[in-house]
Amino acid sequence: xxxxxxxxxxxxxxxxxxxxxxxxxxxxxxxxxxxxxxxxxxxxxxxxxxxxxxxxxxxxxxxxxxxxxxxxxxxxxxxxxxxxxxxxxxxxxxxxxxxxxxxxxxxxxxxxxxxxxxxxxxxxxxxxxxxxxxxxxxxxxxxxxxxxxxxxxxxxxxxxxxxxxxxxxxxxxxxxxxxxxxxxxxxxxxxxxxxxxxxxxxxxxxxxxxxxxxxxxxxxxxxxxxxxxxxxxxxxxxxxxxxxxxxxxxxxxxxxxxxxxxxxxxxxxxxxxxxxxxxxxxxxxxxxxxxxxxxxxxxxxxxxxxxxxxxxxxxxxxxxxxxxxxxxxxxxxxxxxxxxxxxxxxxxxxxxxxxxxxxxxxxxxxxxxxxxxxxxxxx
Numbered sequence: 001x002x003x004x005x006x007x008x009x010x011x012x013x014x015x016x017x018x019x020x021x022x023x024x025x026x027x028x029x030x031x032x033x034x035x036x037x038x039x040x041x042x043x044x045x046x047x048x049x050x051x052x053x054x055x056x057x058x059x060x061x062x063x064x065x066x067x068x069x070x071x072x073x074x075x076x077x078x079x080x081x082x083x084x085x086x087x088x089x090x091x092x093x094x095x096x097x098x099x100x101x102x103x104x105x106x107x108x109x110x111x112x113x114x115x116x117x118x119x120x121x122x123x124x125x126x127x128x129x130x131x132x133x134x135x136x137x138x139x140x141x142x143x144x145x146x147x148x149x150x151x152x153x154x155x156x157x158x159x160x161x162x163x164x165x166x167x168x169x170x171x172x173x174x175x176x177x178x179x180x181x182x183x184x185x186x187x188x189x190x191x192x193x194x195x196x197x198x199x200x201x202x203x204x205x206x207x208x209x210x211x212x213x214x215x216x217x218x219x220x221x222x223x224x225x226x227x228x229x230x231x232x233x234x235x236x237x238x239x240x241x242x243x244x245x246x247x248x249x250x251x252x253x254x255x256x257x258x259x260x261x262x263x264x265x266x267x268x269x270x271x272x273x274x275x276x277x278x279x280x281x282x283x284x285x286x287x288x289x290x291x292x293x294x295x296x297x298x299x300x301x302x303x304x305x306x307x308x309x310x311x312x313x314x315x316x317x318x319x320x321x322x323x324x325x326x327x328x329x330x331x332x333x334x335x336x337x338x339x340x341x342x343x344x345x346x347x348x349x350x351x352x353x354x355x356x357x358x359x360x361x362x363x364x365x366x367x368x369x370x371x372x373x374x375x376x377x378x379x
Contacts, residue, residue: 001227001254003150004212004220005375006160007079009071010316012203012303013049017074021313022320025328030302031201032187037100038171045177045184048169049201049304061101061112065122067204068092068166072127079208081160085127089158091149092119092134093141093165095308095365100170119166129162138365139268139305141165142205142312143373147227149209164206167307174200188305189332190269190298191276191340198270201304205312222319225358225374226254232368239275239364244282247370251360252286255374259287262294262374263356264321266314268364269298269330270305273337279362280339295354297346298330311363315373318359322377325354 008018013031015021024031031049037059040046051067054060072090076083098117105112115121120132137144142165149161178184181197189195212223228251232243252259268279284291299317300306306313321327327346336343361373 001150001154001224002212003153003209003224005207005222005224005319006210006220007075007077007208008221008316008319009074009206010204010313011051011067011070012306012313013051013201014302016070018316018320022317025299025302025317026326028302028329028331030187030331031304037169043175043178045199048174048199050169051202059100059104061104061110062098062116063100064094064098064166064168065116065119067168067202068119068164069122069126071204071206072162072164075162075206075208079210081208083127085129085162088129088160088162089131089152090123090129090162090164091145092132093145093308093312094134094136095138095141095167096170096173097134097136099172100168103171138367138369139307140311140363140365140369140371141308143227143361143363143371144229146224146312146315146373147229147371150224150227153209153211159211161209162206163209163312164204165309165312166204167309168202169200185271187332188271188300190267190271190301190330191280191336192333193335193337195271195273195276197272198305201306203303203306203309203313205309205316207312207315222322222375222377225376226251228254228372230370232370234368237366239278240368241278241281241285243368244279244364244370245285247372248282248286251372251374257358260290260293262358262360264318264327264359265294265296266318266359266361267296267298268362269300271300276337277339279364284342292342292344294344295327295346296343297328299328301330301332311361311371311373314361314363315375318361318375322356322359322375325356
């Protein structure tokens with residue numbers, strides 16, 4: 001791939017910018033707090049990883065759109081391309097789009113304009129964007145848009161592409177998970193033997209992809225080496241380790257490197273037994289004897305599962321880790337489950353910088369839509 005990341009933006013439960021988010025994650029701070037957006041008395045789980053932008057017991061329509069705009073504004077500002085995106089494709093990955101707005105219209109009677117349920121309306125008004133495409137592709141959606149953005153650059157269809165991902169809590173999804181978990185999770189504890197399940201979180205992330213040319217100024221934050229994609233379609237909800245492993249191996253081959261070259265892995269790490277064990281088996285199969293070499297972390301322990309935004313949020317964090325040498329820990333991972341015992345998880349909050357060049361970001365979704373991104377920092 002000939003794309004580089006020139007700018008980034010992020011907002012989630014632990015921070016409203018990339019810097020705030022990364023600093024909080026490196027400090028091991030969690031965004032878990034009591035539910036705000038809807039009545040917690042209806043559910044066994046009473047907490048989630050929400051962005052603190054509402055009064056308790058209230059909710060607002062178009063929150064996904066607002067978070068998306070915030071992340072894109074930060075990314076284009078850092079990239080120095082201004083707020084005029086009339087000539088720039090914008091690709092948005094999401095799991096549920098503006099479903100929460102529809103819930104508020106249907107049950108609570110809030111006035112909702114159907115034309116604003118598409119992100120393109122607000123992005124045209126805010127940034128002049130006229131070429132907006134939304135990929136609703138479960139929890140790997142934003143890495144799919146990352147791959148599509150890189151393809152546009154490689155095919156000479158664009159020199160610059162804005163890639164984003166966003167999702168906010170919806171009551172229907174929260175309620176579904178609340179009834180699915182055998183006992184309500186008190187927090188997200190990826191790969192821990194005592195994990196209980198997943199809790200959702202609000203989040204948005206954006207990156208500006210630009211054609212990678214030697215000598216370009218400003219220098220790239222990192223280069224995007226490859227994105228491995230597949231859809232194993234093995235089961236509607238249950239992940240297949242073989243499909244995940246195939247996506248990892250495909251990403252390595254496309255990037256022209258081996259598993260031994262990977263220094264850092266941002267794991268998908270949802271904190272459910274089935275997902276964590278499937279990812280552990282896939283990593284072991286793809287990395288073989290080198291599975292204990294890269295530093296690994298799972299940031300959903302602090303952000304919750306940000307659904308369609310989670311993959312790109314991982315890219316933002318991995319980029320900052322490659323640049324700083326700091327890797328966020330995985331709070332709540334006190335007793336690793338058997339399949340992950342060979343993993344080299346990042347330690348506590350206070351860490352010494354380590355030299356890293358190559359990072360891998362995992363994202364997997366319902367239906368077996370698997371995506372794996374490879375990033376590289378060059379001296």
